[in-house]
Amino acid sequence: MRRSIVLCLSLLPVLLSAQVRLNNDKNELPEIGVVASNAISIDKELLVGEALMRQLRGRAPIINDPLLEEYVQDLGNRLVAQADNAKFPFKFFPIGNNDINAFAFYGGHIGIHTGLIVEADSESELASVMAHEIAHVTQRHLARSIEARQKTSPLQLVSMLGGVLLAMADPEAGIAAISASQAAGAQASINYTRSNEKEADRVGIEVLSRAGYDAGAAAAFFGKLAAKYRHQSKPPAFLLTHPLPESRIADARARQAAYPDINLPPSLHFHLIKARIQARYTGIRTYDASYFRAMLDNTNHPVLKKAARYGLALTLLDNDEADKAEPIISDLLKDDPENLFYLDTYTDIALAQKRPQDAVTLLSEHSRKQPRNRVLALNLANAMIKSGQNKEAVRIIKDYLLVNPEHLLSYQLLSEAYGENRQMLEMHQAKAEVYALIAAYPRAIDELQTAYNFTADSTLEKQRIRARIEQMRDADTRLRNL
Incomplete structure (x- = not known):
C-alpha cells in the first residue's frame, strides 16, 4: 500500500x-x-x-x-x-x-x-x-x-x-x-x-x-x-x-551459554520487510533496481531470492515502471498466494495501471478469510475508493476501527472516502479524529465545529458533536496538566 x-x-x-x-x-x-x-x-x-x-x-x-x-x-x-x-x-x-x-x-x-x-x-x-x-x-x-x-x-x-x-x-x-x-x-x-x-x-x-x-x-x-x-x-x-x-x-x-543453541533458517517476512524498507523508506539511492538484481545474482538461498525479487518489484513500481513490476509480483503470488507483502504490492500495481477493480476482486476473496487484517482491510478500502465504491470502503474501515480505534491511516482513508462521496458532515468528523490522534485538539475542535454546520435539522448529530467537542477540550486540558 x-x-x-x-x-x-x-x-x-x-x-x-x-x-x-x-x-x-x-x-x-x-x-x-x-x-x-x-x-x-x-x-x-x-x-x-x-x-x-x-x-x-x-x-x-x-x-x-x-x-x-x-x-x-x-x-x-x-x-x-x-x-x-x-x-x-x-x-x-x-x-x-x-x-x-x-x-x-x-x-x-x-x-x-x-x-x-x-x-x-x-x-x-x-x-x-x-x-x-x-x-x-x-x-x-x-x-x-x-x-x-x-x-x-x-x-x-x-x-x-x-x-x-x-x-x-x-x-x-x-x-x-x-x-x-x-x-x-x-x-x-x-x-x-x-x-x-x-x-x-x-x-x-x-x-x-x-x-x-x-x-x-x-x-x-x-x-x-x-x-x-x-x-x-x-x-x-x-x-x-x-x-x-x-x-x-x-x-x-x-x-x-545458559540457553540452548538455536539455528533458525532465514525468516522470509524479515527479509521482505528489510527489502521493503531499503526500496521505499531509506532514501538511499544505492538501494535501486541494480542493487536488487545484484542480490539476485549473488545468492542461491530461496528466501533471499524472493526478498530480492520483491525489492526489485518495489523499485520498479516506485520508478513508474509498473508494467515491469507486475510479472515479478504475479510470479511470487503464484508460489505464495496468501502472502500479504505480495498482495499489497499487487494492489499498488493495479492502481498504478488504473485497474482498481482487479485489486478489489482479489483482495475481497482474501478479506473474507481475514476480515479485520489491517493489510487486507486498508488495501481493499483504498482500492474501493479508487474504484468509486466509497460506501463499501467506509463500511470496511469502520469495521477495522472497531478493533484498532486509534489507527491514524484508517481515519485518513475514512475522511477521503467520505469526501469522495460528498458526505461533508462525516468527512469533517473523521478529520477531527485525525487531529485528535496527533494531539492537535484545537484543530480537531475546529473540524467538529465545521461539521456542525452540516447537521441540518438533526438534533441527535448536534448533540453528538457538542459532546465530542467537550471530550476534546477535556483531553487538551488533561494533556496540559500532566
Whole structure:
C-alpha cells in the first residue's frame, strides 16, 4: 500500500528516558515489579504514554505502513508473550530514520528505527534489540528514573517531557534549548545507568530465548556494531544511548551459554520487510533496481531470492515502471498466494495501471478469510475508493476501527472516502479524529465545529458533536496538566 504517510520532522535517536538524571550510584538491581511504585503508578504511566504517543504522531517520522506496522507489532507480541511483569499491552511502531536505534517509553510504547532493521542480518538480531527495550519497560526503568530525579529536583512531569519532545522533533533546537552549564548533564541523562543496561540485557536475552530465537543474537549484534563503529567520530544512535563496552558484550556472550543453541533458517517476512524498507523508506539511492538484481545474482538461498525479487518489484513500481513490476509480483503470488507483502504490492500495481477493480476482486476473496487484517482491510478500502465504491470502503474501515480505534491511516482513508462521496458532515468528523490522534485538539475542535454546520435539522448529530467537542477540550486540558 503506497499510502505510507510519514509525519513531519526528524527524530533525535534518543530514549524517552532523556528527561531525567539517573542515580548512578545505585548498583543494586531491584526486584522485578516492586520498583518505582511511589514515582508513577501504572495508570499514570499509561496516561503519560498515550499522551506522548499522540504528540509523537504529529512530530516524529512515524511510518503509517500497514505491513511495517503489522510486522513489528507481531514480532513484538511474540516477545512480550514471554516476558514477566508485562502489565499492559505493548505498542510497537516503525520510525522512518536511518539511524540504528530503538527506544521505549511509558505505557509499553516502543519505537523501531528503520535503520535498525536494515542493519540487522536476521530476525533474531532485530528481536534481541526489541527484547532489550521490552525489558526496560517491564523492569520499569523509566519510572525509576523519575524516582531518582525527584530526589534532587522535583519537577512536574510535563516540564521534563516538554524538552524531550522538542529534542525528538528537532535535535538542533532541542540541544540549543539546553544551557551550556546543563549540556553535559543532559547528554549523560540520555543513557540508562549501567545497572539498568545489565538488567535489560539479562532479562532481554531470557525473553529472546523463551520466544524461540537465538540467544546468541544479542551478543553477535552488539559486537558487530561495536566493531563496525568503534573508530568513527559519529557512532550510531544506538551506541550513544546504549554504550557497548567490551565487558558488556562479554557478559552477553557468557549469558547465552545458559540457553540452548538455536539455528533458525532465514525468516522470509524479515527479509521482505528489510527489502521493503531499503526500496521505499531509506532514501538511499544505492538501494535501486541494480542493487536488487545484484542480490539476485549473488545468492542461491530461496528466501533471499524472493526478498530480492520483491525489492526489485518495489523499485520498479516506485520508478513508474509498473508494467515491469507486475510479472515479478504475479510470479511470487503464484508460489505464495496468501502472502500479504505480495498482495499489497499487487494492489499498488493495479492502481498504478488504473485497474482498481482487479485489486478489489482479489483482495475481497482474501478479506473474507481475514476480515479485520489491517493489510487486507486498508488495501481493499483504498482500492474501493479508487474504484468509486466509497460506501463499501467506509463500511470496511469502520469495521477495522472497531478493533484498532486509534489507527491514524484508517481515519485518513475514512475522511477521503467520505469526501469522495460528498458526505461533508462525516468527512469533517473523521478529520477531527485525525487531529485528535496527533494531539492537535484545537484543530480537531475546529473540524467538529465545521461539521456542525452540516447537521441540518438533526438534533441527535448536534448533540453528538457538542459532546465530542467537550471530550476534546477535556483531553487538551488533561494533556496540559500532566
